[in-house]
Amino acid sequence: MAAPRRDTRGIVDPSGLLTRVRFRRHEPAEPLRRYIEWYWLIDWDLPAPYASHVVPHPSVHLTFQWEEDQGPPYGEVTGVALSLYTRKLTGRGRVCGAKFRPGAFRPYAPQVPVSHWTGRVLAAQDVFPQTTEDTARSIVTPVDDRARVAALDTFLLSLDPTPDPQADLARDLVQVIRADRTVRRVGDFARTQGLSVRALQRLFSAHVGVSPKWVILRYRIHEALELAGTRSDIDWATLAADLGYADQAHLVRDFTATVGATPTAYAQAAR
Known part of the structure; x- marks a missing residue:
């Protein structure tokens, strides 16, 4: 499988975003690479709000997020977004996401077609019941990228996708x-x-x-x-x-x- 791409394809204002946040991509563990294209990590500490706009890829994303003044860490599953995706960033926060390869999410949720998730954002535990607040906390709170990637690997390897x-x-x-x-x-x-x-x-x-x-x-x-x-x-x-x-x-x-x-x-x- 190809290594993480280094372009900014899909980001509407890449220079504006990248001057405001720390954005990184990392490879998942080898057994996950047939399903996960890359992990993406974003940290920000903003004096003023910023709206990020992305023309979405045909991918499902699993994200773990922590906005320090908004409550405890949490997880979300985002289906393929049909229109421009906008996210307002404020204060201090971070996101640790897994971008599934287009076509590769179904083994993780084989009961329904992937079109079932299209255009929807759900709490991670609604799709993966084993997700807890402790899961999210273990992924987003480490300072070191390697620790976050290891925690993502541990969680995703535990999900045991059905080969398809x-x-x-x-x-x-x-x-x-x-x-x-x-x-x-x-x-x-x-x-x-x-x-x-x-x-x-x-x-x-x-x-x-x-x-x-x-x-x-x-x-x-x-x-x-x-x-x-x-x-x-x-x-x-x-x-x-x-x-x-x-x-x-x-x-x-x-x-x-x-x-x-x-x-x-x-x-x-x-x-």
Whole structure:
């Protein structure tokens, strides 16, 4: 499995966020890597509130959080978010999260399709009854990253996921979509993978939580977002064609609906 990526893909204001928080990624224990893409740790101590905006990946997240003036540590499971995810950070706090590989959460909750969690945020104990306040405290209170990672490993290794070849297939297909820019149409992609469109849609609903079309468009928006924030010489019409859009107007429409600003306005603000 690939090591944690080092890009900021999906973060709407990466420079603003990274100047306000300490953000790190770590690999999970080897047996977990088929399921967990990476752990992500954030610590902050802010003199003024800050709103973080993220264009979500097609992933389920398990997070343990502690905002020191808001009560004891707690855990949450967040399904795939369909729209822009906004989190307001205030005071002092920290989050220790596990980002499940797209398609790889179902073995941890095999009773229901992953689409059951889409768009929802639940207390961790509602999904994993063995989660307690002590669990959350053991993960978020250590000062040392290694201790937090070890505590995450201990908890996730205790959950004993149910092996599922269909989850492995879904995970691998999402990875193809993410890596191969030529994947543009669901019908063509299904055919190259030896599946009917309906079978591919059922697989994604059960194991990814969103449709294959949603995944294709989301990864293309991630790419456009990253380019808009780092380059000043983008030919948007050419990029739209490269990403599989019928024309520039379709890219602008999807980008604006997802990010809340046109590509050119976002690029100007980023610069």
